[in-house]
Amino acid sequence: MTSMKRMLAQGMPTSGDVNSSAPFSFGASSAVGADYGSKPSVNALRNPTLHNSVPESMVNSTASVPLFVRPFVEGFEKGYSEGDILFVERNTKSRDCRHNTVANLPVINHLLRTSKKNDGTDELKYQKLEEVLANFNYFGILNTDMDSGSKWQRLLNINVRGRSRVARLWKPENGYLTKGTVLYLGIYKVVPKESKSSMNPNGQRVFIDDKPYFQVKATLECCREDKQNMGNVFRKAKHLIPIGIVSQVTLKRPNTQAILDGHVNTESCKSLERIEVLMRI
Numbered sequence: 001m002t003s004m005k006r007m008l009a010q011g012m013p014t015s016g017d018v019n020s021s022a023p024f025s026f027g028a029s030s031a032v033g034a035d036y037g038s039k040p041s042v043n044a045l046r047n048p049t050l051h052n053s054v055p056e057s058m059v060n061s062t063a064s065v066p067l068f069v070r071p072f073v074e075g076f077e078k079g080y081s082e083g084d085i086l087f088v089e090r091n092t093k094s095r096d097c098r099h100n101t102v103a104n105l106p107v108i109n110h111l112l113r114t115s116k117k118n119d120g121t122d123e124l125k126y127q128k129l130e131e132v133l134a135n136f137n138y139f140g141i142l143n144t145d146m147d148s149g150s151k152w153q154r155l156l157n158i159n160v161r162g163r164s165r166v167a168r169l170w171k172p173e174n175g176y177l178t179k180g181t182v183l184y185l186g187i188y189k190v191v192p193k194e195s196k197s198s199m200n201p202n203g204q205r206v207f208i209d210d211k212p213y214f215q216v217k218a219t220l221e222c223c224r225e226d227k228q229n230m231g232n233v234f235r236k237a238k239h240l241i242p243i244g245i246v247s248q249v250t251l252k253r254p255n256t257q258a259i260l261d262g263h264v265n266t267e268s269c270k271s272l273e274r275i276e277v278l279m280r281i
Contacts, residue, residue: 062162079266106201113213169218186237244277
């Protein structure tokens with residue numbers, strides 16, 4: 001019997017040393033790369049130099065990925081904050097895979113209702129659901145800003161699986177939002193009755209004509225009637241995107257107008273409470 005086994009058998013504590021010759025040790029790798037001399041690149045973040053392994057299943061794991069954000073002329077991306085739901089424009093024509101056009105909920109709604117075709121007409125660019133789905137993909141929920149040090153672009157850390165905090169854009173018709181509720185985004189066709197003004201993502205007033213347009217809205221399976229003046233109900237959505245399952249939530253009920261503003265204005269969305277969800281589980 002080795003000395004460690006003898007000490008364990010006698011109930012005596014060990015010195016705490018763990019090495020490869022110990023009978024109960026776990027294998028470990030010491031191949032740790034050199035520290036970064038400056039801020040790590042995207043490629044370095046995707047190839048870590050240190051790995052760990054555990055003898056049991058990991059729980060509450062969260063998968064996050066870095067994403068370079070291409071700036072908008074209006075500077076919309078500068079207002080993105082933790083808990084924003086993000087969409088990325090499909091980049092099939094360009095070889096530049098490092099920079100991406102990324103839109104939070106207010107920005108994608110602004111693009112859907114204001115983008116015009118490049119044929120010299122005044123027609124909206126997105127008139128069919130297929131056109132929306134062909135140009136934008138739901139990507140994930142913003143976790144942190146990784147501070148690239150550039151005023152022209154942002155490097156964001158985005159949660160794509162596991163636990164995440166998200167803006168509380170959902171409000172049941174009756175009662176409270178509870179654990180286990182599945183949160184959705186729905187793409188709806190909106191037919192306005194008249195021309196009107198609305199806020200853009202920066203909070204400036206813009207004129208919206210009376211042409212039909214698509215809008216992305218927070219919705220729940222329990223929404224049989226439109227109590228929030230959101231324009232449509234769950235079953236009328238042209239396309240549904242499951243965001244996650246509610247894990248932690250308070251008993252507060254968000255203001256209806258604050259939710260409406262959070263769909264079109266980034267600052268209003270930032271002011272909403274954050275709740276915890278489990279993504280893609």
